[in-house]
Amino acid sequence: MSKTRIKGLLFDLDGVLVSTEQNHFHAWKSIADKYQISFDELDNERLKGMSRGDSLKIILELGDILISEDEFNDLLHLKNQIYLDSIQKLNQKDLLPGVLALLNKAKSKNIPCGLGSSSKNAKTILNLVEIETYFDSIIDGNGVEFPKPNSEVFLNGAMELGLTPNEIIVFEDAESGVKAGKDGGFFVVGVGNIHIKKSVDVFVSSLLDFNLDEYA
Ligand SMILES: [Mg+2]
Incomplete structure (x- = not known):
């Protein structure tokens, strides 16, 4: 070219x-902690550039956790709330x-x-x-x-x-x-x-x- x-x-x-990498990481970490899923910065690397839904699927897979669609959607919302609260100071x-x-x-x-x-x-x-x-x-x-x-x-x-x-x-x-x-x-x-x-x-x-x- x-x-x-x-x-x-x-x-x-x-x-x-x-x-806002750290903001995302801490928000996902608090979701993972809720289900006692081990989730560290290396796991977080895999989520970069992915949609919120695909990211949550990966985290739940890490802990072999199966949840209902409603609970899944609630978690997406919760993660976003935690994240949005944390970025207000940008x-x-x-x-x-x-x-x-x-x-x-x-x-x-x-x-x-x-x-x-x-x-x-x-x-x-x-x-x-x-x-x-x-x-x-x-x-x-x-x-x-x-x-x-x-x-x-x-x-x-x-x-x-x-x-x-x-x-x-x-x-x-x-x-x-x-x-x-x-x-x-x-x-x-x-x-x-x-x-x-x-x-x-x-x-x-x-x-x-x-x-x-x-x-x-
Ligand atoms: Mg990027």
Whole structure:
């Protein structure tokens, strides 16, 4: 792919723009504790980029726990409540390094930005960290039928930006999101998570190391 053809950027939220990893971990941990399921940070790695429902299925499988659909839905709600309570204190200082600079750079170059996140709370978080106005398209967990690793979230974002996947860079930190981006035909920049280094087109430790001038 020619580096000069980039016309748009699509960002994953968690782990790329902000980190609410610890908030998710503690919320899931309290659910696991309720059922005396052993759940640690390594188990938590497997949940990255997954929908809330799929994450809960994995946790219950870890403890060989079978529950009714009603109880399952109650747990999804409870986990989200614990999580939402814990993220209310997020503010612009919680943006990961290089985020604001890149968003401003994109704006100055008239490169539209979109969000492609599995999180159903994406808009709440974008508001809390005060970057919602930078985004021309916000596709979150409420706007897709198939979560990552399906490409739908990014393909919908591309459509809303009026661009084709090969004109867009996807920024991702999780294996499932990288697969969604690559399968969708996007140029994928991996951010932060060393485990995805081999699966991405370009890897950076943080967005501080990404220079948009090289691509657009
Ligand atoms: Mg992520």
